[in-house]
Amino acid sequence: MAHVEREVGRFQDFLQQQGLKLTSERVALVREIFSTHYHFEADELLFKMKEKAVKISRATVYRTLELLVKSGMVRRVHLGEDHYHYEHVTGNSHHDHLICTTCGGVIEFHDEVLEQRQLEICEKKKFTPTFHNLQILGVCDACRRNGQRPDSPDRVRMIGQTRLRK
Amino acid sequence: MAHVEREVGRFQDFLQQQGLKLTSERVALVREIFSTHYHFEADELLFKMKEKAVKISRATVYRTLELLVKSGMVRRVHLGEDHYHYEHVTGNSHHDHLICTTCGGVIEFHDEVLEQRQLEICEKKKFTPTFHNLQILGVCDACRRNGQRPDSPDRVRMIGQTRLRK
């Protein structure tokens, strides 16, 4: 919990610095975000707040997420679905994702070799990178053991669209 | 043009094999897709057809794209925007993307070191990969020379949302 309050403080600093205000809605959202979910969706957050009988409108959820992204405390990521997900930014630790197309689970990893090689590629192409985004889709250990075949004939559709939906 | 007709043939083979029909709309779309655009959006395609006075409904565009994806001739990709893009699948050549957040341009690349390393990571995590997806966002050579600063204070918002829009 102390940890969560530290995040609230960080956010307050950011807001103050921008001439913005720390409202009760913003505090509630930051607490919710940093007390549990590592990866989450905007609608999920909206739902959780409603569950807790804290009334916060959709517009406010999106507005606050935008501020959190600007402040660098939260990052917006694509996880293979057709809408955004968000995740905490802990320190500077950039990482990428393995996404199980069977259970929807997400495994994070960070690999220096990969990072370095990407920089080399950018240099070769005279490209100045600011950010990157790698998702590897497939089947996790648990799902594979449960007899899920990773390579069904329909795999293209699975990955592209429906599998992760709903 | 002969090249385009070969793609039409490939699509016809696929349709036949699935007990589906080769309609004039499908032919027109395949021709349009494979005669120019390497990367394209569904709406862009819809617009181009309207421009050429070929009347094809949105539903048909999306349905045909779905079939092309299933046939393996086209791939659905995320290019950092909040909706899908599509690209040709030429042979088996998988590749990833450098995306310029200033001009919206896309540079493709393929790198075996990167591919290999990803497989190693998956192995270590007991993850069975089927597909992956890497975008590196940044500023291309031309835009950098034009004095665009890659690291503006607003960079997070730029990358995450607005920059590529519209």
Place this chain on the structure above:
DNA sequence: AAGCAACTGAGACTCAGTCTCAGAATGCGC
């Protein structure tokens, strides 16, 4: 404590993508 800028909620709006269904076209069997 006042005042004003910033904030909020409700709901209208947008935009990509999907679905439905009645009418149209394809192509297989003859």
Place this chain on the structure above:
DNA sequence: GCGCATTCTGAGACTGAGTCTCAGTTGCTT
């Protein structure tokens, strides 16, 4: 070449994530 089941198409309603607007509210500076 023709009939006809099957598949396709277009129009437009629908969905769901996300954005915008505006009138009323709240935080914070003085």
